[in-house]
Amino acid sequence: MNNDLPELGILRRSWTAYADPSTTHEVEVAGVRIGGATPVVIAGPCAVESLEQTLAVAAAVRDAGASLLRGGAYKPRTSPHSFQGLGQEGLEILAEARRRTGLGIVTEVLDPRLVETVAEFADMLQIGSRSMQNFPLLIEAGRSGRPILLKRGWSATLTEWLCAAEYIALAGNRNIVLCERGIRVAIGADYAKSVLDLQILEPVRRATPLPVIADPSHATGDAALVPTMSRAALAAGAQGLLIEVVLNEESRATARSDARQGVTPDVLAEIVAAVAVA
Ligand code: PEP
Numbered sequence: 680m681n682n683d684l685p686e687l688g689i690l691r692r693s694w695t696a697y698a699d700p701s702t703t704h705e706v707e708v709a710g711v712r713i714g715g716a717t718p719v720v721i722a723g724p725c726a727v728e729s730l731e732q733t734l735a736v737a738a739a740v741r742d743a744g745a746s747l748l749r750g751g752a753y754k755p756r757t758s759p760h761s762f763q764g765l766g767q768e769g770l771e772i773l774a775e776a777r778r779r780t781g782l783g784i785v786t787e788v789l790d791p792r793l794v795e796t797v798a799e800f801a802d803m804l805q806i807g808s809r810s811m812q813n814f815p816l817l818i819e820a821g822r823s824g825r826p827i828l829l830k831r832g833w834s835a836t837l838t839e840w841l842c843a844a845e846y847i848a849l850a851g852n853r854n855i856v857l858c859e860r861g862i863r864v865a866i867g868a869d870y871a872k873s874v875l876d877l878q879i880l881e882p883v884r885r886a887t888p889l890p891v892i893a894d895p896s897h898a899t900g901d902a903a904l905v906p907t908m909s910r911a912a913l914a915a916g917a918q919g920l921l922i923e924v925v926l927n928e929e930s931r932a933t934a935r936s937d938a939r940q941g942v943t944p945d946v947l948a949e950i951v952a953a954v955a956v957a
């Protein structure tokens with residue numbers, strides 16, 4: 680089987696030094712190498728909701744052994760009536776969390792006009808599932824010089840996903856980490872938010888040297904399923920995990936987005952321990 684996708688140019692597996700399928704183009708984020716021998720755990724709240732909440736979760740994430748802190752200041756919400764994120768204030772809170780914990784920051788950028796601003800605060804820019812084919816955003820993000828976390832659109836094919844990465848690469852930035860975050864299927868809505876597409880991980884690794892991680896939080900929408908799906912993703916070829924965290928059950932009750940899927944810090948610590956022996 681020819682593993683090169685014809686649509687890909689510079690990101691195909693045969694690209695320069697990466698013809699050997701066991702090699703990965705490692706992406707460095709704030710001193711953390713993604714795609715190396717050790718899988719990386721990126722963890723944090725869905726949204727930055729307040730200074731207090733973010734600092735508490737950030738400290739818990741660091742103590743649990745995660746390598747990078749995630750959290751959205753700009754939130755892509757299905758309903759315009761839902762909490763949209765704290766915006767600029769959220770970015771400043773994330774910067775404070777980095778000062779206190781030393782963890783690099785991964786945060787989403789939604790709007791091409793805000794790439795420069797978000798890039799000032801972020802160590803890695805997240806392009807969300809809904810934005811995967813926002814081509815002007817991909818190009819701006821590529822120009823920012825920051826490493827990019829590119830989530831798969833929930834109905835994107837492998838080719839569409841990798842072509843989105845190719846837009847970023849053509850804008851001058853190959854420091855891209857792919858993230859499988861669940862796909863929509865006709866069944867499934869009665870037991871989980873979407874379905875973690877474990878079987879795409881290996882074809883991704885055959886097609887491109889970019890690292891690929893998995894997000895069992897958004898795929899399942901259910902904290903109870905996250906530990907098992909984390910282990911499954913690593914077994915299937917994921918080189919890291921993106922995990923949402925709530926501080927405790929009390930803060931789950933008041934969380935303003937994705938409350939059900941956040942794991943508590945003790946569960947995160949178990950996942951990190953499982954990753955270390957994977
Ligand atoms: C998120 O990471 O909080 C998020 C909104 O993810 P996705 O784009 O995968 O839905």
Ligand code: MN
Pocket residue numbers: 725726897923936937
């Ligand atoms: Mn979320």
